[in-house]
Amino acid sequence: MAGSEVAGTYPAAGNTMRIDTYDSVSASPQAFEAAIDFMARIDAGGRFLYISAPGLSFIGYHREYLRIITLFDLVPPDEAAILRACLELVGHTGQPQKCSLHLIKTLTYPRLVELRIAPDPRHPDEFAIVGHDISTWADNEQCLTYAMHHDVLTGLDNLASARREIERAKQEANATRTRIALLLVDIDEFHRVNQAFGYEVGDRILHETAQRLKNTFGGNEFVARCYSDAFLVLLRNVPGRDYVEDAGRRISDAILLPYSHQGQTVQLSVRMGAVLYPDPANHAEQLLHHADQALVDARKRGDAFAFYQYQSLAERLDTLRLESDLHSGIRNGELSLHYQPIVDTVTLETIGVEALMRWNHPVLGAVPPATFIPLAESAGLINFLGDWALKNACMQLIQWDKQGIHLGYASVNVSAQQFRDRRFPAAVRDAFKLTGIAPTRIVLEITESVLMEDPVHAKMLLEDLTAVGVRFAVDDFGTGYSSLAYLQSFPLSTLKIDRRFVNSLTVSRNDQAIVAAVAGLARTLELELVAEGVETEEQRRMLGTNGCNLIQGWLVSKALPIAELTHKFESGELRVRNR
Incomplete structure (x- = not known):
């Protein structure tokens, strides 16, 4: 039995x-x-x-x-x-x-x-x-479930898992009346790493990037790999936009640290798109889609970071109409350059000018640069406009010379798209050849984020044009994600303090400390320092005390059309320093 x-x-x-x-x-x-x-x-x-x-x-x-x-x-x-x-x-x-x-x-x-x-x-x-x-x-079954929800290469959650986590986080935010934020992090030009070193090395760098992201938040935030060279960070209990921007800086700083392969340094940079939820102003519901839209906007503008901006159907149609009008405006000569004096902080003598583009629409009137410059970038017109602005600034210096108004230089803004364009160095040389202006009288202004997008390429380009005589200024300094270690390796001539630090200079100890620190950095690196947005005598006094030797802003003059600014020079209302 x-x-x-x-x-x-x-x-x-x-x-x-x-x-x-x-x-x-x-x-x-x-x-x-x-x-x-x-x-x-x-x-x-x-x-x-x-x-x-x-x-x-x-x-x-x-x-x-x-x-x-x-x-x-x-x-x-x-x-x-x-x-x-x-x-x-x-x-x-x-x-x-x-x-x-x-x-x-x-x-x-x-x-x-x-x-x-x-x-x-x-x-x-x-x-x-x-x-x-x-x-x-x-x-x-557990292994299969894990594989379904995790990225094999990095061990991070994958996109399918991230979608569920985002929905859970939204429900929690609604229940607790808190806010969450989603950051989409994309590594710029990562295909170049694969091309240079092979996919095996590229995979190792992606794995290290995943570890850096996890370490940045100490396991307190949800991090996932979405696809290829893009990652996702989900932040909970977000007090506001400043908190998200700070998280973006931490992410950028972590990835900007050099990678190493067999003694070869590999430098990466990132762009980020961010979205807040709930955010009534932006009607953000499809967070992943909206974060991706913000990332696209950052790329178009050449920025390292961008928040999602909601546009209704009517607004999108208006944008398309305005883009079409911009094409017509270029053909019809509606765009012009205004110039704002850059003056000595103590004597108020004009040292140079900054060329600023303006658009006078036949129906809408003056269209703000913050509106039409992004349009020009998205429409593929920014390289044309940038070349046009440089040539016109060169010719205007020559014209003022003929009139006995001898300015030291004109500074011209360079967009991220221009800077990335392989034809840019040749376009700069063409401007000098066409106008006969001395390259030393042109200062090209670029932002920190443009420099740090690809520091190796930026250094080579700057050295190439600096050898010709061109000078470079870092615009809006203090608002980007630059590494000081890299900053000192670039051949720069000028730092420009962003106006946001000047606005509250007289009342904010933090801004005072920042201005003092930047002034000290400029002295150490033997760079000129220009403060933008100076509007009061008190601001001018404090900037001079801190060692800022040049200013520009409405205290001296707003950006003016050529004829009006020429009249101020000739009448002596604005004094030009003798060279």
Whole structure:
């Protein structure tokens, strides 16, 4: 009889009970039992009345030990309630039930087992149990589930997992009346790393990038790899935009740190698109899509970071119309250059001018540069406009020379798209060849983010044009993500302090400290320092005290058309320093 080697009578929990063979199996019982990991009969208290030989071997205990324990003793304490509930349900309904729980083998490690429990119609309050070891299946399922929701290369959550996490975070934000933010982080020109070093090295750098992102937030924020060279960071309990911008700086700083491969330094830079939720002003609901739109906007503008900006259908149509009008405006000569004097902080003598583009729309009037410059970038017109502005600034210096107005230089802004264009150096040389102006009288203004987008390329380009005589200024200094270690390696002539630090200079100790620090940096690097947006005498005094030698702003003059500014020079209202 199957199971006869363990059949017999033994004390169970202080009582004498029979142990029956599992005679409900009529056909080939030995084969049946051999195919089952665990087969037993218990009473309502869990005491063993019978256990198959394979079952005894499976749990790994001696037969004598089963005389003093129950099935509940072989189950982890936190799962005993599951077993008890299943037995009660079988007893109440008279129907077989199943449950999955762990059986502790030989007092050491548990195995996940699926138990099928059926009532014994011949013996009330007794149950037949068949168990299957599903640990391996569960482990495989867990591995498959992990693989479905994680990126194999970096170990980060993947896009599918990120979508679920974003929805959970949105629900939490709605319930707790807090805000979340999503940052989409894209590595610029990563294909060049793959082309130069191969995909294996590229994969190692991506893996290191993932670790840097995780370390940046110390595991406190959700980080995922979306695709290829793009990552996602989900921030919870966001107090405002400044918090998100600070997170962006931390991300950029982490990735700007040089990578190394076989002694070769690899430098990466990133662009980021960010979106806040909830944000009534932007109607941001599809966070991933909107973060991607913000990233596209950052690329178009040549910026390292951009927030999502909502546009209604009507606004999008207006944008398309204005873009079409810009094409017409260029053909019709509606764009011009205005010039703002750059003066000595103490004497107020004009040293140079900054050329600033203006658009006088025939219907709308003056269109702000903050509106039409991004349009020009998205429409592919910015390179044309940049070349035109440089040539016109060169010719205007020559014209003023003929009129006896000898300015030291004109500074011209260079967009990120221009700077990245391989034809840019040639276009600058063409401007000098065409006009005959000395290259030393032109200062090209670029932003920190443009420099740091690809520092190796930037350094080569700056050195190339500096050798000709061109000078370079870093515009809006202090607002980007530049590394001071890299800044000192660029051949620069000027730093321009952004107007946001000047606006509150007289009342903000933080801004005072920033201006003092930048002035000290400029002295150390032997650079000129220009403060933008100077509007009051008090600002001028404080800037001079801190060592800022040049200023520009409405205190002296706003940007003026050529004829009006020429009149101010000729009348002596604006004095020009003799060269």
